[in-house]
Amino acid sequence: MACALSFIWSLVSLELGSLWWIGLISGFVAGYIGYDARGAADAVSRAWVVAQSGVLTSQLPKERLRLCCYLFGGGASVMLSIITLFFIVGVTKGILHKVPFEALGVFSLFMSAIYAIPARCDNIASASKCIMATHPIPLFFWHIPRGFIWVIARIPTAGAIAYLFCSSFICTTFKYVHSNARLLFGIDVAIGVAVGYYTGSALIGGLAGGIWWLLDWHLISIKVMGLKAA
DSSP: OHHHHHHHHHHHHHHHGGGHHHHHHHHHHHHHHHTTHHHHHHHHHHHHHHHIIIIIHHHSOHHHHHHHHHHHHHHHHHHHHHHHHHHHHHHHHSOOOHHHHHHHHHHHHHHHHHHHGGGGOSOTTOHHHHHHHTSHHHIIIIIHHHHHHHHHHTHHHHHHHHHHHHHHHHHHHHHHHOOHHHHHHHHHHHHHHHHHHHHTOHHHHHHHHHHHHHHIIIIIIITTSOOOOO
């Protein structure tokens, strides 16, 4: 594994030239993640569950959150799909003019609102309220402006929730993933990349990374640090 990663990122570093350090850093990251990749994937999955249960469920009602995401996502999908389709047709064939495109945008926005508004209803079965809410006059002069204000007013809160979630996810992932053996493996791959760049041969870099990992593992990791293979 160390040989392969060092060889690949040595090639990248040689191609990048003066930006070879990008390949060096990428080689370290690839080695850090690639060592026991299955364990890393499992750690990411566990960290996602921990961050989600610790941040999202405490900040947002779970059922309403799922409902809003599904229904608003459906409306947005309808809107974007229709606009994209007709825009492509109009650009390629030149048959879409300004007025039809604006009319299409209004229709798409209306379709999006039909999907999104039920997410604001306490009882989805009360379809009459949803139908009344999508009447053109209250829709365009009340619900849409109110919706924009509602979204803008909650941007700081959403940003704070996103920051808490991302920070929790990243810290928890690092906690589950990190190990001394993983760190050493990433460093050895980076050394192989550096050797490959300065010698001008990716093959030599790959061999150097593999040899350095074997020496490092048997002489330092096992005998000095007492580490065990993953």
